Amino acid sequence: MWTLRTTRVTAVAACRWLLLAAWPLNVLFTGLLAVTVVLGLVTEQSVIVRASLTLAAHYAIGLNGSFALHELGHLAVLARAKGVTAITLERSLWRTSISPHGRLGDRDAALAALAGPGACVGVGVILWLSAPSLQLHGWYLAHVVFLIPSFADGRTLLSAAHRGAADAARRRRERRGNR
Numbered sequence: 001m002w003t004l005r006t007t008r009v010t011a012v013a014a015c016r017w018l019l020l021a022a023w024p025l026n027v028l029f030t031g032l033l034a035v036t037v038v039l040g041l042v043t044e045q046s047v048i049v050r051a052s053l054t055l056a057a058h059y060a061i062g063l064n065g066s067f068a069l070h071e072l073g074h075l076a077v078l079a080r081a082k083g084v085t086a087i088t089l090e091r092s093l094w095r096t097s098i099s100p101h102g103r104l105g106d107r108d109a110a111l112a113a114l115a116g117p118g119a120c121v122g123v124g125v126i127l128w129l130s131a132p133s134l135q136l137h138g139w140y141l142a143h144v145v146f147l148i149p150s151f152a153d154g155r156t157l158l159s160a161a162h163r164g165a166a167d168a169a170r171r172r173r174e175r176r177g178n179r
């Protein structure tokens with residue numbers, strides 16, 4: 001487990017956090033891909049080479065790129081949130097996470113939860129409209145699923161909405177009581 005607690009996230013820290021995520025899987029994938037491409041070149045099977053390169057693009061830009069963008073979306077909001085004094089970036093072999101320290105307001109918590117999947121859906125729509133033949137948009141659009149409450153982003157959004165609604169009801173009651 002790699003952990004960094006910082007008051008200011010630098011580009012180097014963000015790269016160490018995201019580029020080395022799931023590195024054993026990336027090493028295995030790159031090794032197998034290299035062998036397949038070499039085999040395709042040696043046997044002059046251009047179909048194998050093309051298919052391998054397409055798979056590599058989906059793996060790097062689609063799968064890894066969309067998860068990196070998702071985490072950067074959370075980071076962009078949390079790094080600017082009022083009351084957040086430090087941020088912990090974590091990476092284990094299979095997952096990355098980000099935790100704010102200090103006091104995170106409901107509005108910023110909801111915005112941060114939305115920003116991860118939202119950034120991916122935004123890029124997915126752009127890819128879909130501008131280059132649908134690349135077939136990469138699906139990886140990005142699929143991040144909308146993280147907004148359902150089975151996932152942390154969906155749960156954060158739901159609880160922030162509940163607390164916001166409860167606060168608004170309490171303020172209304174107080175206003176009525178003051179009259």
Ligand SMILES: [Zn+2]
Pocket residue numbers: 070074116117146153
């Ligand atoms: Zn997320």
